[in-house]
Amino acid sequence: MKTSIATVSISGDLREKLEAISAAGFDGVEIFENDFLTFDASPREIGRMVRDAGLEITLFQPFRDFEGMPEPHRSRTFDRAERKFDVMQELGTELMLVCSNVSTIALGGIDRAADDFRELGERAAKRSIRVGYEALAWGRHINDHRDAWEIVRRADHPNIGLILDSFHTLARRIDVESIRAIPGDRIFIVQLADAPMIDMDLLYLSRHFRNMPGEGDLPVVDFMRAVAATGYKGPLSLEIFNDQFRGGSAKLISVDGRRSLVDLADRVARSEGGVSFDAPQIPPRSSVRGVEFIEFATSAEDADELAAFLHIMGFKTYGRHKSKAVTLLRQGGINILLNTERTGFAYSSFVVHGTSAYAVCLKVDDARDAVERAKALGAEPFEQSVSPGELTIPAIRGVGGGLVYFVDEKSELGSLWGIDFEPVEETDAGMAAGLFRVDHVGQTMKADELPSWLLFYLSIFDLRKTPMIDIVDPSGLVRSQVVESADGALRITMNGADNRRTLAGHFIAENFGSSIQHLAFATADIFATAEALKANGFSPLKIPRNYYDDVEARFGLNPVMADRLREANILYDRDEQGEYLQLYSPSFREGFFFEIVERRGGYRGYGAPNAPFRIAAQKRHLRPEGMPGA
Ligand SMILES: O=C(O)c1ccc(O)c(O)c1
Numbered sequence: 001m002k003t004s005i006a007t008v009s010i011s012g013d014l015r016e017k018l019e020a021i022s023a024a025g026f027d028g029v030e031i032f033e034n035d036f037l038t039f040d041a042s043p044r045e046i047g048r049m050v051r052d053a054g055l056e057i058t059l060f061q062p063f064r065d066f067e068g069m070p071e072p073h074r075s076r077t078f079d080r081a082e083r084k085f086d087v088m089q090e091l092g093t094e095l096m097l098v099c100s101n102v103s104t105i106a107l108g109g110i111d112r113a114a115d116d117f118r119e120l121g122e123r124a125a126k127r128s129i130r131v132g133y134e135a136l137a138w139g140r141h142i143n144d145h146r147d148a149w150e151i152v153r154r155a156d157h158p159n160i161g162l163i164l165d166s167f168h169t170l171a172r173r174i175d176v177e178s179i180r181a182i183p184g185d186r187i188f189i190v191q192l193a194d195a196p197m198i199d200m201d202l203l204y205l206s207r208h209f210r211n212m213p214g215e216g217d218l219p220v221v222d223f224m225r226a227v228a229a230t231g232y233k234g235p236l237s238l239e240i241f242n243d244q245f246r247g248g249s250a251k252l253i254s255v256d257g258r259r260s261l262v263d264l265a266d267r268v269a270r271s272e273g274g275v276s277f278d279a280p281q282i283p284p285r286s287s288v289r290g291v292e293f294i295e296f297a298t299s300a301e302d303a304d305e306l307a308a309f310l311h312i313m314g315f316k317t318y319g320r321h322k323s324k325a326v327t328l329l330r331q332g333g334i335n336i337l338l339n340t341e342r343t344g345f346a347y348s349s350f351v352v353h354g355t356s357a358y359a360v361c362l363k364v365d366d367a368r369d370a371v372e373r374a375k376a377l378g379a380e381p382f383e384q385s386v387s388p389g390e391l392t393i394p395a396i397r398g399v400g401g402g403l404v405y406f407v408d409e410k411s412e413l414g415s416l417w418g419i420d421f422e423p424v425e426e427t428d429a430g431m432a433a434g435l436f437r438v439d440h441v442g443q444t445m446k447a448d449e450l451p452s453w454l455l456f457y458l459s460i461f462d463l464r465k466t467p468m469i470d471i472v473d474p475s476g477l478v479r480s481q482v483v484e485s486a487d488g489a490l491r492i493t494m495n496g497a498d499n500r501r502t503l504a505g506h507f508i509a510e511n512f513g514s515s516i517q518h519l520a521f522a523t524a525d526i527f528a529t530a531e532a533l534k535a536n537g538f539s540p541l542k543i544p545r546n547y548y549d550d551v552e553a554r555f556g557l558n559p560v561m562a563d564r565l566r567e568a569n570i571l572y573d574r575d576e577q578g579e580y581l582q583l584y585s586p587s588f589r590e591g592f593f594f595e596i597v598e599r600r601g602g603y604r605g606y607g608a609p610n611a612p613f614r615i616a617a618q619k620r621h622l623r624p625e626g627m628p629g630a
């Protein structure tokens with residue numbers, strides 16, 4: 001399988017783009033004409049630059065407003081094409097993209113367009129150049145790949161073929177099954193992009209909001225399955241017009257791009273028999289069975305304070321690492337590690353971010369397979385130093401600074417606690433509060449990191465995403481999206497902020513980067529948990545009375561229930577499936593916090609309608625000078 005990406009997809013000048021694209025492991029690039037025109041080097045030098053970067057030029061594009069022009073424009077258009085052929089020969093590329101005409105003076109007619117392409121094919125053949133025709137979703141006469149194919153078919157010239165672009169087909173909701181009948185060798189290149197499902201003008205959507213396959217809402221896998229059925233063997237080439245990507249890190253976006261293509265090819269190969277391109281042979285997406293532990297990087301002083309905080313929440317000190325300054329606190333199936341080492345990754349994380357939950361360990365079916373798949377998707381493996389007899393827990397770096405560890409039941413990793421930890425004498429006061437598992441992990445990140453994290457999780461693990469929603473912070477909207485396993489064993493909420501006045505934005509600033517901002521623990525009886533916590537000296541986040549009056553009215557709650565909620569500072573939500581009750585801790589310092597939840601019935605959400613009230617209460621809790629606009 002050959003992978004390629006259009007230079008227009010990433011930031012930087014042409015040299016920077018090529019470096020990042022090559023480093024991410026792509027085989028080729030589409031040279032977008034503007035990137036070429038604005039770079040100060042001859043076509044020959046640019047061609048050499050591309051090849052020196054270990055890349056080939058898969059396509060030169062776009063050539064606009066060609067077919068169906070009336071004279072004298074028609075002749076001029078052919079002259080213009082010849083000039084571009086000159087450039088292409090200097091660059092060292094043999095494939096040109098012609099996108100469908102958008103000019104108001106263009107004449108329609110399938111045969112007229114086919115005649116123009118036949119003549120262009122003749123001229124191209126003299127130079128061993130091939131020309132592919134792409135239907136833009138907003139083309140004046142041609143805006144559907146089926147019509148573009150009909151023109152190519154009637155042009156009936158070996159140097160004229162079709163170019164498919166998933167965006168144009170899928171954004172117009174054209175049936176992808178129509179692709180299957182096209183002979184694969186008549187498709188000269190396939191461009192891939194996803195996009196969010198937003199109701200807007202297609203040109204605007206395409207030029208600003210395309211994203212990597214898997215990051216958006218379009219059925220790109222179905223599209224690619226249909227392409228694979230044609231016998232197409234050419235490159236899978238990304239063409240992503242996106243303002244955030246073009247303003248972001250070329251390196252990160254290139255890695256995401258390559259990751260999206262490997263994952264796409266893998267999904268296609270697993271769902272469509274006998275695909276034409278050789279898809280990567282990698283382990284399947286890992287099923288996550290649960291969160292095995294969450295590890296905080298911290299200092300000795302902070303660790304004492306954090307441990308006290310957790311004791312009040314019903315956690316017991318349960319074990320100590322045999323050779324490292326790592327303490328295990330446990331309640332039910334929840335394991336929390338406090339790492340106060342003065343060397344190594346945890347320590348560098350502490351130095352940069354202060355006390356924070358820098359690592360999550362997931363229980364999967366096969367930990368080594370999980371790492372192997374992640375590596376094939378461009379993730380960085382991580383290895384910690386271990387003492388003799390201790391386990392090396394397979395791990396990878398997350399998108400930001402954090403780590404994801406893996407354990408499984410099938411190897412010695414299933415005995416992690418017995419092998420690496422010594423039990424400690426139980427001395428803690430405080431009673432257990434009925435918290436039995438991690439319900440979800442709340443990650444906060446800059447808004448432009450959200451697509452990268454989304455792709456990271458969806459490509460490595462067998463998770464689904466929920467639709468993007470806006471969380472209402474009194475200081476602005478925060479974008480939020482969830483990835484979760486079908487059975488709820490792993491749920492991760494991701495909040496993307498770009499405004500420092502929001503609670504999430506404030507956290508990113510205080511923490512010097514993205515991290516886990518909250519952990520939600522599940523209880524089967526939140527009122528009993530609230531009682532136990534109270535006895536331990538826990539003081540929950542205070543929710544104003546107005547909220548309870550509103551909830552009582554909104555859901556028609558009986559007043560006794562409303563009073564119970566109010567007295568315990570428990571938030572309430574309900575949908576067709578069930579109910580959700582939430583209790584919040586105050587923030588630890590200015591940073592993370594804990595949430596306690598009870599899910600009743602089949603409730604699958606996260607209490608988004610309660611977010612404004614919870615956030616306002618949290619802001620009141622923070623130091624006034626630390627929180628402008630609170
Ligand atoms: O937005 C455009 O003009 C444009 C140009 C070339 C393409 O391949 C495309 O998909 C869109």
Ligand SMILES: [Mg+2]
Pocket residue numbers: 134165191239
């Ligand atoms: Mg295109």
